[in-house]
Amino acid sequence: MIGLNWYLAASAILYSIGLYCLATKRNLIKMIIGVEILLNAAHLNFIALSTTTAGLDPLARTYVIVSIGVGAGVIALALSLTLLVYRHYRTLDVRKMRRLKW
Amino acid sequence: MMQEILYPLLIPFLGAIAIPLLSIILRKMGIERARDYIAAVIALGNIVSVVNLYQTVSTQGTITFYLFEPPTGACLRVDMLSWFMSLVFSNLGFLVTIYSIAYMEKDTGLDKYYALLLALIGGMNLVVYAGDLFTLFVAWELMSLSSYTLVSFRKETWEPVEAGFKYLIMSAFGSATLLYAISLLYGLTGTLNFEALHQALLSTEANPSLYIIIGMLVIGFGVKASIVPLHTWLPDAHPAAPSSISAMLSGVVIKTGVYGILRILLLAFPVTVLDYGTIIAVFAVLTMTVGNIMALLQEDIKRLLAYSSIVNIGYIFAGLSVGMMNGVGEAAATIGVAGGLLHILNHSIMKGMLFLCAGAFIHELGTRNLDELRGIGRKMPVTAFCFFMGCLAIAGVPGLNGFVSKFMIIWGAVKGKQLVLAALTLINSAFSVAYYLRLIHIIIFAEPRKEMEHIREAPLPILIPLVILTIQILFIGIWWEPAVEIAEKAAEAVLKM
Amino acid sequence: MGLEFVVEVALIVFLIMFALLAVELKKLAYAVASLGLMSTVLSIIFYILYAPYVAVINLLVYAGAVIVLFLAVLSLMKPGEEEGKGKMYDIIAEIPGGVLFIIIAVILVQILTTSYIGIQFAYGKTLNLPSLIPPQMQSMLQNVAESTWRVRVIDVLIQAMALFVAGLGVAVLFRRERREKE
Incomplete structure (x- = not known):
């Protein structure tokens, strides 16, 4: 087994990849991908931090299971909104929309 | 074990589940409209159950409910602060439900609208009643999910859909950041229960990773509360939503973010070690200044009101930041936090009412442009009077409720020797009068245009909530002692955890 | 050290590589596919970290259902529309973002791997993955089931409500407008 450091570093890098995706990508689908990467980073953190010498904490597993379910709901809603936006504009590019610039 | 605290959660949630089913039966019977009134009754039941809780909370201090030992x-976990917040939510939630009966009558999918509205109220109650960070997170997502959909409820036009998507992405980023911060806190302490967290971090030392966690928590909650660098979704999402939902969002949903920051920071991170109040104060001033400047430039009534919400979030944080500073003294901290909390209540009443009035104008005339709304107040006297009172109250005229809380915020800052913060808040508050006067001038005193001949007063279900909110404005403005007392109790509950 | 070390490091490298690919690939179908691969790798990591329940659910939901949803949405769009065009200014525009990403990543990794690990923990836990955790899988599974259905049942109920609300939301967004009866 490798140390906790590796997993913390991995989740930190995943988090920054998600942040980078949200900050620079101008495509609706890419933004949703960014959100999912952010969620995955947090989940990896929970699991890595709950695996200790003292034993395994089942609570963190429960947190991640519940959070996966809720996250899937958010992503489903985001995808249906994407479809509606696409119907109005026929494009997924944020720069061609009126208000979505930020 | 107290079953009472389940009612403010079960009533809206069971209502949300029952209304789509009930509406199928009602449609068969041909009285589909009855569903709207049933939703209003459920929202009223929610208020009654919250008010009912007061006796227990004020005598016992903190009530907890669990199925497995924390x-x-x-x-x-309900203490005075949770109770206060849930009262704010339920009050506006009920009035918005009544308002929707007339305002939304031409829309389709109303069974789902009322279900989502009740789920939103219940979700907000759950956010403030959660006694555990992870429970708070799941409740947070539940509340967010229903607000995303409500923003893009009128999906036929481009604006709500686009604004809804923007809101969803920014808010989901906030939630993910929040979850990341929660995972780091979990790693530090091994628990997420509020009381255990408090005990675990009581004797902590300043550490860079603690500041990272604080920053992430502030970002995560701050997206919902629209602190300035993270506010960009608000001026798009609030105008795009139906006016009833704008009132909900501006009035109460953004306050859940404020609650999150106040509760979690004061609970987990001892002020004496980590002095984060100054940072919050800087962001508060930034928030109100940017909001004020942007609000002056708006030509759209709902966009103007949305920016004014950002300004008021700035005032609220200015008050709360006094309580988070090291060495301001107990009295100043209590007054500052109580002022912030009272402003949460007052702003929910004032801004809720302004959005509902704007909705009434839009309902009758069908435009949001300030130029085209010129003089509409003369055709709708009752709505115009309410709008007038709301503008005066939010501008801080003495005798109305906005003055009381702004005064407390500034007084708290002065008492805590944060004179710069007090001065900047005062200047911003004076500056904001400009656009409220402009609003009053355009809506009420300008000559009506010719197209407005046919405009008549709004229907009764729209007027009832407006009048009730006006009475609340006057009531708190004139007889402010009980409201201030409750806000101070709530502030003490969070400061002396 | 040895084979285990190599496998775990390789998994982490794959995880980050697929995440980067999911962000950077121009063709959305490929990006979504690499998101699915990332979730699969993450599931394997969960399994290695003694979280088989989480691994299975992550595999089913994030590497399965969500990817299917993504692909279904993509299939409803015109093929030409979904692709970004790789022009020069795109690359230049991404330099600030890339620099920001590297700075944030370095700071986060630095702080988390040094000062975060060093904090004295309240409950006396030592936060280091040991080389030998007794993998009492049988009791672990029971523990997770118990902690989900008994200890955290309130959270599960709230999650069920959240999913109900999400379902309502999707129903609202795809509701058919009723024709006006004149």
Whole structure:
């Protein structure tokens, strides 16, 4: 087994990849991908931090299971909104929309 | 074990589940409209159950409910602050439900609208009743999910859909950041229960990773509360939503973010070690200044009101930041936090009412442009009077409720020797009068245009909430002692955890 | 050290590589596919970290259902529309973002791997993955089931409500407008 450091570093890098995706990508689908990467980073953190010498904490597993379910709901809603936006504009590019610039 | 605290959660949630089913039966019977009134009754039941809780909370201090012994098990925890927030939510939630009866009558999918509205109220109650960070997170997502959909409820036009998507992405980023911060806190302490967290971090030392966690928590909650660098979704999402929902969002949903920051920071991170109040104060001033400047430039009534919400979030944080500073003294901290909390209540009443009035104008005339709304107040005297009172109250005229809380915020800052903060808040508050006067001038005193001949007063279900909110404005403005007393109790509950 | 070390490091490298690919690939179908691969790798990591329940659910939901949803949405769009065009200014525009990403990543990794690990923990836990955790899988599974259905049942109920609300939301967004009866 490798140390906790590796997993913390991995989740930190995943988090920054998600942040980078949200900050620079101008495509609706890419933004949703960014959100999912952010969620995955947090989940990896929970699991890595709950695996200790003292034993395994089942609570963190429960947190991640519940959070996966809720996250899937958010992503489903985001995808249906994407479809509606696409119907109005026929494009997924944020720069061609009126208000979505930020 | 207190079953009472379940009612403010079960009533809206069971209502949300029942209304789509009930509406199928009602449609068969041909009285589909009855569903709207049933939703209003459920929202009223929610208020009654919250008010009912007051006696127990004020005598016992803190009530908890759990199915498995905390700190391991998930638990609900109600203290004075939670009760105060849920009262704010339920009050506006009920009035918005009544308002929707007339305002939304031409829309389709109303069974789902009322279900989502009740789920939103219940979700907000759950956010403030959560006794555990993870429970708070799941409740947070539940509340967010229903607000995303409500923003893009009128999906036929481009604006709500686009604004809804923007809101969803920014808010989901906030939630993910929040979850990341929660995972780091979990790693530090091994628990997420509020009381256990408090105990675990009581004797902590300043550490860079603690500041990272604080920053992430502030970002995560701050997206919902629209602190300035993270506010960009608000001026798009609030105008795009139906006016009833704008009132909900501006009035109460953004306050859940404020609650999150106040509760979690004061609970987990001892002020004496980590002095984060100054940072919050800087962001508060930034928030109100940017909001004020942007609000002056708006030509759209709802966009103007949305920016004014950002300004008021700035005032609220200015008050709360006094309580988070090291060495301001107990009295100043209590006054500052109580002022912030009272401003949450007052702003929910004032801004809720302004959005509902704007909705009434839009309902009758069908435009949001300030130029085209010129003089509409003369055709709708009751709505115009309410709008007038709301503008005066939010501008801080003495005798109305906005003055009381702004005064407390500034007084708290002065008493805590934060004179710069007090001065900047005062200047911003004076500056904001400009656009409220402009609003009053355009809506009420300008000559009506010719197209407005046919405009008549709004229907009764729209007027009832407006009048009730006006009475609340006057009531708190004139007889402010009980409201201030409750806000101070709530502030003490969070400061002396 | 040895084979285990190599496998775990390789998994982490794959995880980050697929995440980067999911962000950077121009063709959305490929990006979504690499998101699915990332979730699969993450599931394997969960399994290695003694979280088989989480691994299975992550595999089913994030590497399965969500990817299917993504692909279904993509299939409803015109093929030409979904692709970004790789022009020069795109690359230049991404330099600030890339620099920001590297700075944030370095700071986060630095702080988390040094000062975060060093904090004295309240409950006396030592936060280091040991080389030998007794993998009492049988009791672990029971523990997770118990902690989900008994200890955290309130959270599960709230999650069920959240999913109900999400379902309502999707129903609202795809509701058919009723024709006006004149």
